[in-house]
Amino acid sequence: GESVGLHLPTLSVQEGDNSIINCAYSNSASDYFIWYKQESGKGPQFIIDIRSNMDKRQGQRVTVLLNKTVKHLSLQIAATQPGDSAVYFCAESRKTSYDKVIFGPGTSLSVIP
Amino acid sequence: EAGVTQFPSHSVIEKGQTVTLRCDPISGHDNLYWYRRVMGKEIKFLLHFVKESKQDESGMPNNRFLAERTGGTYSTLKVQPAELEDSGVYFCASSQTLRPLLSHEQYFGPGTRLTVT
Numbered sequence: 001g002e003s004v005g006l007h008l009p010t011l012s013v014q015e016g017d018n019s020i021i022n023c024a025y026s027n028s029a030s031d032y033f034i035w036y037k038q039e040s041g042k043g044p045q046f047i048i049d050i051r052s053n054m055d056k057r058q059g060q061r062v063t064v065l066l067n068k069t070v071k072h073l074s075l076q077i078a079a080t081q082p083g084d085s086a087v088y089f090c091a092e093s094r095k096t097s098y099d100k101v102i103f104g105p106g107t108s109l110s111v112i113p
Numbered sequence: 114e115a116g117v118t119q120f121p122s123h124s125v126i127e128k129g130q131t132v133t134l135r136c137d138p139i140s141g142h143d144n145l146y147w148y149r150r151v152m153g154k155e156i157k158f159l160l161h162f163v164k165e166s167k168q169d170e171s172g173m174p175n176n177r178f179l180a181e182r183t184g185g186t187y188s189t190l191k192v193q194p195a196e197l198e199d200s201g202v203y204f205c206a207s208s209q210t211l212r213p214l215l216s217h218e219q220y221f222g223p224g225t226r227l228t229v230t
Contacts, residue, residue, distance in 0.1 A: 036221075043117070043204050043221030044156070089156065100146065100158035100169060101206075101219060 012110045019077040021107045023090035026071060034101065035064060035075045036089040044089060044103075047075070077109075085111045115139070117222035119205050125228045131193040134225045138187070138207030144168075145188050146208075146219060147180060151201030159203075162188060163210075195229045202226050 013019045025033070031052040036044035050057045050064045050073075057064050063076040073090050087106045093099050118137045126132050138145045147159040159178070160170040164185035173180070177196070182188040192199055206219040 041223065043206070043223050045221065046218045049218070100161055100172065101148075102158065103148075103156040105155045 009105070010108045010110070012112055013080045014112050015080060015082060017080055019075075019080045019084065019109060021075045021077075021088050021090075021109065023073040023075075023104055024071055025073065025090075025092055025104075027092065028071070030071075030092045030094075032093050033064070033066060033073050034091045034093065035062075035073075036091060036103075037084075038087045038089065038106070040086075047088075080109075080111050082111045082113060085109055117205055117207050117220050119203075119222040119225050121225060122223065123226045123228075125230065126195055127230055128197055129194045131191065132195055132227060134190045134192075134203050134205075134227070136188045136190070136205030136222060138205070139220055141209065142207035142220075143185070143210045144208040144219075145182060146206040147188070147190055148172075148204040148206065149201050150204070151198065156204065159190075192227075195227075197229050200227055200229045 011021060034049045035047040037047050038044045048057060048059045048062050048064050050066050052068060055066050061078045065074045075088060077084055087108050089106045090104045091101045093101045117139055120135045124132050143164050145162040148156050149159055150156045158172040160173055160180055161168045162182045165182050177192055177194060179191045180188060202224040204221050204224045206221045208219045
């Protein structure tokens with residue numbers, strides 16, 4: 001069945017360094033991927049998305065890379081700041097519909113000042 | 114613009130009792146979703162409304178869960194009777210219907226933390 005999973009449950013990064021959070025998916029039919037950030041006491045917040053016809057997309061301090069050959073997704077955060085500390089989820093949905101989002105288990109990012 | 118709101122923020126009930134969770138989506142959003150995260154596991158989809166109609170309820174765990182969205186505005190999720198395994202955080206999300214669909218951004222509420230004792 002469908003599954004989206006994360007390689008590491010926790011990640012600690014020094015402030016100012018770059019962070020890389022990885023994610024694997026198993027459904028070859030997946031065509032739309034999203035990264036969410038969840039801070040304590042809040043719901044998931046959309047960060048960036050990418051369609052399957054792309055392999056890279058950049059936002060403000062964030063970059064998402066998609067490797068369809070190995071079904072791998074990553075989120076890169078440049079110059080990590082204390083405010084980036086949160087749980088990050090990769091997720092999959094279908095871009096052609098308003099379908100449900102399938103979440104991975106999440107990676108907890110801790111930024112060391 | 115107000116975001117997605119959920120009420121209550123926390124609820125503690127005993128096994129066998131009934132609890133009703135409420136979600137107010139962003140105004141104008143036709144799509145409303147319920148998700149939940151139990152026992153530290155992944156956030157799981159429960160169901161999807163388009164206006165007042167249930168588009169997809171494949172994630173509803175059993176018939177103890179009843180979701181409604183009368184009038185296509187706010188939604189309620191009732192658990193009756195609640196069981197211990199229902200404990201977790203219940204999230205609501207909403208999104209617009211855009212044509213063409215360029216980005217499917219779902220906006221999440223803060224969640225309701227449900228504890229069944």
